[in-house]
Amino acid sequence: MPEPPATDEETRPLGQRLFDNVFLLLIVGIVVMAVIYTGWGLFEVTTLPPATLP
Amino acid sequence: MSAADFRTCPVTSLKIDPRGELLVKANAVVAVVSLLIGAIAAVLLVLTRWQAVHLLPAEWFYRILGVHGMSMLIFFIIFFEMAVLIFASTALLNARMVTPKLGWTAFALMLGGAVMVEVIMWAGKADVLFTSYVPLKADPLYYLGIILFAVGALLVCGLFFANLVVAKREQTYSGSLPLVVYGAVTAAIIAVITLLHGAAIYIPTFLWSLGLMEVDPQIYRLIWWGLGHSSQQINVAAMVAIWYMLGALTIGAVVLNEKISRSAFVLYILFISMASAHHLLVDPGMGSAWKIVNTSYFMYMAVLASMIHGFTVPAGMELGQRLRGIGTGLFGWLKQAPWGDPGFSSLVFSVVVFGFVGGITGVTIGTEQINIIVHNTLRVPGHFHATVVSGTAMAFMGATYYLIPLVFQRKVAFWGLAKIQPYLFAGGMFIFVMSMTFAGTFGVPRRHWDISFSQAPFDVAFNPAVDVLLAFVALGGLIAATGAFIFVAIAVKSVFFGEPIGTLVPGVAVRGLPQGITSPPRHAPDVDRRNEELHAPGQGWLGPAPGTMVLVFIFLAAFIVYFFVNWKVLSFVWKIG
Numbered sequence: 001m002p003e004p005p006a007t008d009e010e011t012r013p014l015g016q017r018l019f020d021n022v023f024l025l026l027i028v029g030i031v032v033m034a035v036i037y038t039g040w041g042l043f044e045v046t047t048l049p050p051a052t053l054p
Numbered sequence: 055m056s057a058a059d060f061r062t063c064p065v066t067s068l069k070i071d072p073r074g075e076l077l078v079k080a081n082a083v084v085a086v087v088s089l090l091i092g093a094i095a096a097v098l099l100v101l102t103r104w105q106a107v108h109l110l111p112a113e114w115f116y117r118i119l120g121v122h123g124m125s126m127l128i129f130f131i132i133f134f135e136m137a138v139l140i141f142a143s144t145a146l147l148n149a150r151m152v153t154p155k156l157g158w159t160a161f162a163l164m165l166g167g168a169v170m171v172e173v174i175m176w177a178g179k180a181d182v183l184f185t186s187y188v189p190l191k192a193d194p195l196y197y198l199g200i201i202l203f204a205v206g207a208l209l210v211c212g213l214f215f216a217n218l219v220v221a222k223r224e225q226t227y228s229g230s231l232p233l234v235v236y237g238a239v240t241a242a243i244i245a246v247i248t249l250l251h252g253a254a255i256y257i258p259t260f261l262w263s264l265g266l267m268e269v270d271p272q273i274y275r276l277i278w279w280g281l282g283h284s285s286q287q288i289n290v291a292a293m294v295a296i297w298y299m300l301g302a303l304t305i306g307a308v309v310l311n312e313k314i315s316r317s318a319f320v321l322y323i324l325f326i327s328m329a330s331a332h333h334l335l336v337d338p339g340m341g342s343a344w345k346i347v348n349t350s351y352f353m354y355m356a357v358l359a360s361m362i363h364g365f366t367v368p369a370g371m372e373l374g375q376r377l378r379g380i381g382t383g384l385f386g387w388l389k390q391a392p393w394g395d396p397g398f399s400s401l402v403f404s405v406v407v408f409g410f411v412g413g414i415t416g417v418t419i420g421t422e423q424i425n426i427i428v429h430n431t432l433r434v435p436g437h438f439h440a441t442v443v444s445g446t447a448m449a450f451m452g453a454t455y456y457l458i459p460l461v462f463q464r465k466v467a468f469w470g471l472a473k474i475q476p477y478l479f480a481g482g483m484f485i486f487v488m489s490m491t492f493a494g495t496f497g498v499p500r501r502h503w504d505i506s507f508s509q510a511p512f513d514v515a516f517n518p519a520v521d522v523l524l525a526f527v528a529l530g531g532l533i534a535a536t537g538a539f540i541f542v543a544i545a546v547k548s549v550f551f552g553e554p555i556g557t558l559v560p561g562v563a564v565r566g567l568p569q570g571i572t573s574p575p576r577h578a579p580d581v582d583r584r585n586e587e588l589h590a591p592g593q594g595w596l597g598p599a600p601g602t603m604v605l606v607f608i609f610l611a612a613f614i615v616y617f618f619v620n621w622k623v624l625s626f627v628w629k630i631g
Contacts, residue, residue: 012230019316020230022218022239029243029323030250033280037328037348038251041276045339 065571074144074151078137085133086545092125093538100531112503121175123184129168134450135292139214142238149221160209167203188274197260204252214242237295240319245288247327251280272339283330289446296449297367304398306575307370321359325352335425349420364409369599377584384601392569396472400452403480408445414613424620433494436487444483464552465566468544475540482533489526496520
């Protein structure tokens with residue numbers, strides 16, 4: 001019995017499939033910014049000890 | 055929607071959904087109106103910073119500075135980007151606009167918000183500059199206007215993704231998204247990141263302006279810059295997408311390597327937004343590790359992406375020309391390029407000034423140590439006028455010269471002026487940017503009404519050269535503003551009163567139509583053989599695009615020299631031992 005033809009999903013390399021996944025890129029883009037810039041920055045600001053007055 | 059409802063573009067053969075096209079037109083028109091307001095404000099500002107003229111009183115200077123920032127950096131740019139997103143997700147994919155009504159709702163929100171902000175600013179109820187740093191307080195309607203605008207823009211981003219999903223489901227394209235659309239995807243993702251930060255800070259600030267809650271100034275700065283700087287990174291992604299589009303349309307540029315270009319766009323998605331930290335480099339609340347990681351665009355990955363695009367775009371242009379046998383020697387391909395096509399000249403000026411001036415200065419002054427001799431001087435606006443104005447706005451203008459015939463189906467009015475407009479705008483901006491940068495090197499502060507400190511109890515003596523440099527800032531600004539006004543006149547006349555393009559005969563030049571439309575660059579039938587010859591080992595170590603390789607080495611040399619000169623200058627003020 002002949003094998004069914006490979007679908008577009010199967011023939012595309014993994015890297016291309018990842019790059020083509022727009023919503024994955026959207027989520028990863030938001031998470032990277034939220035963790036490295038926003039989350040880390042908020043942690044730095046909110047854990048800052050109060051300055052002591054002279 | 056049936057196939058009969060689509061219009062077929064006579065130049066590109068793309069199927070165009072008229073409902074999406076109408077939204078593109080509406081957003082583009084409002085973008086141009088915003089540009090006009092911003093340009094008028096720019097003239098008033100440069101005539102004030104020119105000490106010999108000093109046009110506006112202090113109160114109006116700061117008010118107009120806010121108007122200029124919002125009109126240019128937010129309204130002009132983002133309305134145009136919304137047009138790009140709708141155009142890319144419909145016309146470039148032969149796809150339909152999914153929910154036009156929602157598109158018009160989003161447009162109405164954006165327009166309503168923008169009008170509200172403009173009215174409040176001109177009325178003097180929001181003299182808080184572009185950044186509106188807390189505790190500077192504006193009228194609550196100012197913040198509400200920005201929130202409405204941001205919600206509208208976020209809706210358009212959602213529509214963009216919805217259009218992509220439907221286009222894929224209805225198989226209007228096969229395989230991966232075209233590269234230009236991929237650039238638009240990048241812009242849309244960065245826009246979502248940006249607008250989420252905008253919502254996270256403007257909603258509390260709106261409530262604070264009503265007296266309902268407190269906002270911490272340092273947290274405001276942190277989150278606000280997630281909006282303020284990232285919004286300019288949407289520009290970068292949209293601009294690069296336009297570079298690829300204009301390269302293909304004007305000169306038949308080829309894509310050197312899809313993987314490389316797409317990887318560079320993904321690097322933007324991952325790392326470019328965190329450059330927001332550049333604005334917090336002197337804030338004592340943030341640690342060095344946070345500053346260095348973020349301002350390095352996570353160890354310069356996004357800078358690498360820009361340098362990739364900065365190479366692949368001109369190299370693609372060079373290879374495209376060589377494949378058609380145009381030009382000999384290192385730069386014959388460039389010499390024989392269509393310099394009278396305003397789309398092409400805009401593209402070249404955008405790439406060159408963005409890379410050589412905006413890119414090099416941005417990476418250098420974003421270095422934590424060097425930033426201390428740059429912070430809050432005119433070098434900062436010198437940098438971002440090279441990126442946002444000479445880069446993005448120039449690219450958007452170039453795209454407009456093609457959108458007028460392709461989308462509005464009109465000839466470009468005042469064709470003679472259109473051909474010189476990019477030269478005028480780019481030339482003026484170059485004088486403006488370089489003068490501003492050098493004035494900043496002498497320590498001239500940015501956002502400052504009067505550097506002579508005429509009413510202050512102290513005096514700051516600047517080098518006398520500063521007066522000359524500020525005069526050149528004004529001169530360059532006035533030339534560039536003239537270019538902007540000409541662009542607005544061309545756009546308005548073409549769109550509302552322009553002559554229809556009529557029937558096109560391939561190869562026959564028509565006044566008012568760029569060469570890329572009347573004579574689209576086509577490959578010769580033996581393109582594969584030519585390609586093999588260009589890639590043969592005997593071509594030499596510079597490869598198939600030797601001219602671009604030489605330009606790359608010049609760029610890297612300029613980058614190295616500028617970077618180390620700044621370290622040397624830093625050593626003068628920061629003596630050790």
